[in-house]
Amino acid sequence: MNQPKSNTWDNRPGMEKARQKVEKFKQREASILDAALELLIEQGEESVTVEQIAAKVDIGKGTIYKHFTSKTEIYMRLLFDYEQALANKLKDGIALAAKGDFKAPARAYFESRIADPVKDRLFQRLEEKIITLNQAPELMAELHQQRNSIEASLNDVFEQRIAEGKLKNVPPYFYYGAYWAITQGAVELYHSKSFEGLVHDMDGMMDFIMDIGVHIGNRESH
Amino acid sequence: MNQPKSNTWDNRPGMEKARQKVEKFKQREASILDAALELLIEQGEESVTVEQIAAKVDIGKGTIYKHFTSKTEIYMRLLFDYEQALANKLKDGIALAAKGDFKAPARAYFESRIADPVKDRLFQRLEEKIITLNQAPELMAELHQQRNSIEASLNDVFEQRIAEGKLKNVPPYFYYGAYWAITQGAVELYHSKSFEGLVHDMDGMMDFIMDIGVHIGNRESH
Amino acid sequence: MNQPKSNTWDNRPGMEKARQKVEKFKQREASILDAALELLIEQGEESVTVEQIAAKVDIGKGTIYKHFTSKTEIYMRLLFDYEQALANKLKDGIALAAKGDFKAPARAYFESRIADPVKDRLFQRLEEKIITLNQAPELMAELHQQRNSIEASLNDVFEQRIAEGKLKNVPPYFYYGAYWAITQGAVELYHSKSFEGLVHDMDGMMDFIMDIGVHIGNRESH
Amino acid sequence: MNQPKSNTWDNRPGMEKARQKVEKFKQREASILDAALELLIEQGEESVTVEQIAAKVDIGKGTIYKHFTSKTEIYMRLLFDYEQALANKLKDGIALAAKGDFKAPARAYFESRIADPVKDRLFQRLEEKIITLNQAPELMAELHQQRNSIEASLNDVFEQRIAEGKLKNVPPYFYYGAYWAITQGAVELYHSKSFEGLVHDMDGMMDFIMDIGVHIGNRESH
DNA sequence: TATGAATGAGGCTTCATTCAT
């Protein structure tokens, strides 16, 4: 009752405190996401519990539900953030392609994903799980939309190169698909327990695979 | 005396009946495996329960445990059967390579795995899960041993080709690893919900990727 | 219809076979009891399953139920047999007491029970369990009746000794009860994991305790 | 400001409420232990289920696991509490022995255990079970350590008495062992259904047995 | 009679989410 109203345009005394509160709330949200990600990487998707996340942030379990409506929402947020970062890298690559460095997108994409394979795979799994259980279908749709716009940009690059006769004439999405697949496979290989003993020079292996990706469909000598 | 003679080499009375019983038991085991596989494909590894499997076969929960000691054992069995089939295909390919068709192993491997990508990915996940939870470590070791022997055979092929100067000179396991990764990626791509709307000619896409795999490191024109 | 009737008085041909069958059946019963006892001693009361017993005898699980109506009945039979043997030893001791060796019953009782403490305790536990779960109340009643008759005989011995002024004048059943308790305690001590490290000379310990039992209430010098 | 002052040294607002909450939580823990003990006594160790305990306290099954990590932990806790009380009584007895009342420890020990024979036997069984199944080995070790220190103190008393020629010269642990055994036997006797009909004066019977225990090895007239 | 496959109740434990304080 006797509390001052707090709106952003309001600069009466007391506002500052309210703003700090909001700030703290936002930071807490970030902490929750950080903690969740860390735990997911440590333990895998299966076994992370809400209780563990809360404990790591050192807040109550209930507080988590003031920020997110469900555990899935936390995971969705992480997924979005990761995809966002990846999309930005790709955009940079596409920009370079426009200036003539046609291999830049492939390299950017590959390097981004392979830079932290543990994380990359984590999100692959997470997305899969969320889709399978059909949780958050609208959010997933949004995510796919974002990707589609990236793909469209990439396809433009490929189409141009095809038109120039520099790439084999196949539907341009073949290139994006193949890039994706090779990158995906590289990430999985990086993780595979089966290959653990076999692959002694993992960095060399990754370079070798990236090289394959970068030269897909190339009609120039390589 | 008045019993009908059994229709096999063994005509001790009661034998025939016993054999039928054994047969029925084996078939039930197969039914359980089939049901489990079907459910796994439908729902993913996460959510299949022993109760569901039992319900699908229309038997009691307990009956499952007459055939398998645990849910994990069911999964392991499915895994082994799948790997077995894959290994056989690869051996055929390797045999062809010995007769000069050096691309046969790659093609056999790729085609086998891509033939049923849903299943392939399922088992990938299953294996990963079993390893992570460290269930059935001995069985996993056995599985890996089987694979290692295949890898050795493949590496022989690669080494020979490298010696002949037909392949780029890198550690031979790079080739196996890269094959694996590309195949893995193709399977994931096939399955990916994100690409569902984008890829209109999936078969063409797969051929395109396989072609990449088959020509890895090739020094001949392509 | 065309089978010869088989009664014991009947000595027509075919009888011999029937008798053998009966004999085999009886032996099987004994085998089941032996196997059950052995498993009980090996594993304790908790974990022995009907399946294990059947496997040990090398017969089908169902066959067990042709001989006994339930697992409890098997246990009851074992219990009876053990008690029977104990009762016989005690009767011998009482007979000796009648000839003047007044310590014979106590000694016989103690020595019988301590001779195989593992078995003794097993049956103690078994009886307790059966009583608690109120399985087979009539059989338990029968068992107790048997014991009561023994106790009556013993009490006669004690009463006489009291009358002679050789034993402290207390209700005669005090002696039987105290014997029982000391013996019981000795058996438990023998088993106790807590004393495992402490008691280095278990035989001496047992003798020491038996001696206490044998001299209970004795008014003669000791 | 308008909050009532908390009635303790700490008057930060909300503290009082928090304290009440903690108090309530502790009380619930006690309720669970009480309920478990009651059920154990009623039904024996075999058949008490977590569900029953929860029902008795009128809480959900899951709540139990907020207080204890497993059913075994509940049992261990009960065991510890019982042993603690017993150890304290014994220490008092040993203190009296130091002042010349050499029979005090035996009496204290016996009377403590016989005071609630049902409970005493329950814990005997419980401990046995936990040891057999090798659950909670560290906690068991702790328990045994506690006992060992008691035994050492008792043995001192016995050694002194032996040196004084007041007790028969045997290893001092014979006395502790024999005490234990007699007490154990008395407890079992008290509980035995077989003796139910026979023993009309159970208190007298117990005194009689305790007297035996108290005079073990005594060289003085009695 | 002998068999052993089949049953299903019942036990323990986990964990996302709710809600009273």
Place this chain on the structure above:
DNA sequence: AATGAATGAAGCCTCATTCAT
């Protein structure tokens, strides 16, 4: 807003007993 105790559905597995062959 923050908390964390409470919840209870759901999962895996065991085993005495039944019953069709």
